[in-house]
Amino acid sequence: MLNIALPKGRLGEKVYAMFARAGFECPAILEDNRRLYFENEALGLRYFWVKPSDVAIYVERGAADIGVAGKDILLEYAPEVYELLDLGVGKCRMCVAAPKGYHDDMRKTLRVATKFSHIASDYYASLGRDIDIIPLNGSIELAPILGLSDVIVDLVETGTTLRENDLAVVETIVPISARLIANKASYAFRNEAIGTVVRGLAEEAQI
Ligand code: PRP
Numbered sequence: 001m002l003n004i005a006l007p008k009g010r011l012g013e014k015v016y017a018m019f020a021r022a023g024f025e026c027p028a029i030l031e032d033n034r035r036l037y038f039e040n041e042a043l044g045l046r047y048f049w050v051k052p053s054d055v056a057i058y059v060e061r062g063a064a065d066i067g068v069a070g071k072d073i074l075l076e077y078a079p080e081v082y083e084l085l086d087l088g089v090g091k092c093r094m095c096v097a098a099p100k101g102y103h104d105d106m107r108k109t110l111r112v113a114t115k116f117s118h119i120a121s122d123y124y125a126s127l128g129r130d131i132d133i134i135p136l137n138g139s140i141e142l143a144p145i146l147g148l149s150d151v152i153v154d155l156v157e158t159g160t161t162l163r164e165n166d167l168a169v170v171e172t173i174v175p176i177s178a179r180l181i182a183n184k185a186s187y188a189f190r191n192e193a194i195g196t197v198v199r200g201l202a203e204e205a206q207i
Contacts, residue, residue, distance in 0.1 A: 002045050002193050005059060005067030007052035011090045011178060015068045016047070018087065022200030044193070056081060056181065065186035066194060071176045072155060076116045081181040084198050088206035090178035092157040094119060096171040099144050102151070113143030114153040123153070123173050141165040 004019070006012040016029060026040040026047055037048035050058055050067075056079040058064040070090055074083060094116065104110065106129075113134040114120045124131045134149050141161055143149040155176060156162060156169060180201060182194055 001039065002066070002190065002197070003064045004045060004047045004197075005050050005055045005064035006047055007055055007068055007070075007178075008049040009052065011052065011070075012049060012068070014089050015087065015178060018089070018201060018204040019047075019197075022197070022204050024197060024200060059181050059183050062183045062185060064183065065190055066180060066182045066197065068178050069181050071174070071179055072116065072119070074179060074181070075174065076118050078118075079181075080184060082184060082187050083179050083181055084187075084194075085180040085201055085205060087178045087180060087201065087204075090176070092155045092176050094153065094173040094176055095156045095169045096123075096151050096153055096173065097141075097156065097162050097167045098151040098170050100166060100168050102144075102168075102170065104150075110151065111149040112151055112153055113140050113149035115140060116153055119173065120153040141167055 006015055024043060024045055026038050026045060029038040029047055037046060039046045052070060053073055055067040055069040056073050056077060059067040059081050060079040068087065072094060110124070110129060110131045111134060112120050112124070112131045113136050115137060117133045117135055120133060134143060136143060140152045140154045143152055144167065145165060151170060153173065162168060180198065187194055
């Protein structure tokens with residue numbers, strides 16, 4: 001069995017549809033229940049749904065041979081995996097955002113609220129800017145509104161969340177999309193099976 005970790009949620013459903021179109025279907029997965037793993041014995045595939053931010057851990061540790069993770073997670077946690085393909089879905093960008101009319105006061109340490117501490121630290125280190133990271137797990141947009149931070153570093157897709165909270169993009173740090181990743185040992189020992197999936201998905205990738 002080739003074990004495949006998919007990110008639970010809307011992105012994962014889109015990604016599964018790409019696998020299915022490429023010939024790696026597993027119809028049971030579409031049944032609306034709470035089961036977390038599904039097998040297609042004929043094709044030798046086992047899919048499982050995991051929290052999007054956990055996919056890289058399953059793959060890094062070999063519980064999954066391959067999986068689909070956002071580039072944001074790969075940049076933030078730098079897991080020891082191979083990145084095989086940009087699937088071209090789940091497109092968004094990692095941005096610095098702040099209240100409209102915001103100006104950086106270089107005399108002060110910048111307070112940055114984010115779920116992506118490493119990405120934010122690396123970005124500001126590259127600018128030589130002193131920052132204080134305020135690590136949060138969600139609703140990041142609230143931080144500058146309540147004076148908890150000066151700016152946020154977060155994902156922006158449509159921009160609606162920022163707009164509805166009177167924030168605006170200050171800078172784009174990096175474009176983000178979903179990537180096919182592989183466990184390093186699996187890639188060596190199951191190269192043929194993984195190669196078949198990569199070639200099939202490359203045809204479907206929305207680049
Ligand atoms: C992300 C991000 C923003 C929002 C941006 O949150 O943190 O809050 O999406 O999308 P938009 O530009 O289309 O409004 P997500 O929905 O992934 O949930 P989270 O709060 O758990 O991060």
